[in-house]
Amino acid sequence: MEDCIFCKIANGELESEKIYETENVIAFLDINPKAPGHSLVIPKKHGKTLTELEDELIAEVFRVTKEVEKLLNRSIKPDAFTVGINEGEASGQEIPHLHVNIIPRFEDDGGVPIQAVVNNSPKEEISNIASKIRKASEK
Template sequence: MENCIFCKIVDGKIESEKIYETASIISFLDINPKAPGHSLVIPKEHVEILTELEDELACEIFKVTKRVEEMLKESLDADAFTIGINDGKAAGQEIPHLHINVLPRFMGNGGKPIHSVVKNPPKEEVPKIAEKIRKTSISP
């Protein structure tokens, strides 16, 4: 996509601190890191959200995410990681190109669990919601 900052990084039009790359996936340090080593893992192909990603590429992007986490663990001695995807504008996705955030976590860093991100408890009972989900046309 012509105006996508991540596509420009993939094409080499914008510099980045690349840390890992395959034929179809690239990982680089976030320009506005929330922690030392905060990295992004993106497909080189422009897709906006996870459901647009082909299954084979979905497997590869998570393999690369795992590798990046291993690299950050070894190099930065991180205690843990938060892995996150803001999948769509309503989820806080600021750049409309799928990206996985890999955030190294350290004891005492003041970070909170991912459950602290959203506070929107359902109005329906959990079993009723599960029933709706199972009835979808794409359910296994």
């Protein structure tokens, strides 16, 4: 995509602190880090969500995510990681290009677990929700 900042990074049009790269995926440090080593892993091909990209590319994105975690473990030595994807504006996706956030976590860093980000408990029984999801897979 012509005006996508992540496409420009992937194409080498914009500089980044690249830390890992394959033919189809690039990892670099976030310019507004939430922790030392906060990294982003992106496919070089433009796509806003997981469902817009081929399975093989998504698999490669997650293989690179694993490799970046290994690098961060050896270099930064965090106590843990929060790994996540925001898809869509309502989730906080600021750049409409799929990216995996790898945020090194440290004891007493003030962060919360990823499941604490949302507090919107369902109004209906989870069995009803599960039934709707299973029915959607039949179509």
